[in-house]
Amino acid sequence: MIKLQVIGNLGKDCITNTVNGKSVINFSVAHTEKFRDSSGQQKEKTTWVECAYWTDKTGIAPYLKKGTQVYAEGTPEVRNFTRNDGTAGASLTMRVFSVQLLGSGNRNEQSDTGNAYNEPAASSAVSTSEAVAPMADDLPF
Numbered sequence: 001m002i003k004l005q006v007i008g009n010l011g012k013d014c015i016t017n018t019v020n021g022k023s024v025i026n027f028s029v030a031h032t033e034k035f036r037d038s039s040g041q042q043k044e045k046t047t048w049v050e051c052a053y054w055t056d057k058t059g060i061a062p063y064l065k066k067g068t069q070v071y072a073e074g075t076p077e078v079r080n081f082t083r084n085d086g087t088a089g090a091s092l093t094m095r096v097f098s099v100q101l102l103g104s105g106n107r108n109e110q111s112d113t114g115n116a117y118n119e120p121a122a123s124s125a126v127s128t129s130e131a132v133a134p135m136a137d138d139l140p141f
Contacts, residue, residue, distance in 0.1 A: 014064035
């Protein structure tokens with residue numbers, strides 16, 4: 001299984017389209033990592049992920065605005081392309097199966113469960129705290 005998880009900010013407002021009778025929400029997420037190079041200089045590296053969320057649950061679309069912090073997970077794909085100057089390039093895309101709004105944005109209009117939109121899964125999901133607690137008892141230290 002290959003799964004990509006990203007936490008970052010939206011680079012622009014999402015776009016909702018209908019393709020072959022199914023809704024798709026397209027948005028781009030930027031994740032910036034800060035680090036020090038070998039000479040000790042502070043550097044930043046931003047990775048952009050183009051996201052496609054195929055779903056009938058388009059209720060999240062009004063909240064996917066530029067600058068909004070989100071958590072998204074899905075299946076990654078690298079797309080190769082040729083730039084206008086003839087050089088080769090690549091972009092990281094993700095077919096999203098779960099997206100969640102983060103931060104303290106204007107979410108008071110939503111219900112407690114209104115901030116997560118997931119595709120129906122064959123198995124039931126276990127929250128992180130439920131999954132970690134039993135394993136913590138088994139640790140030897």
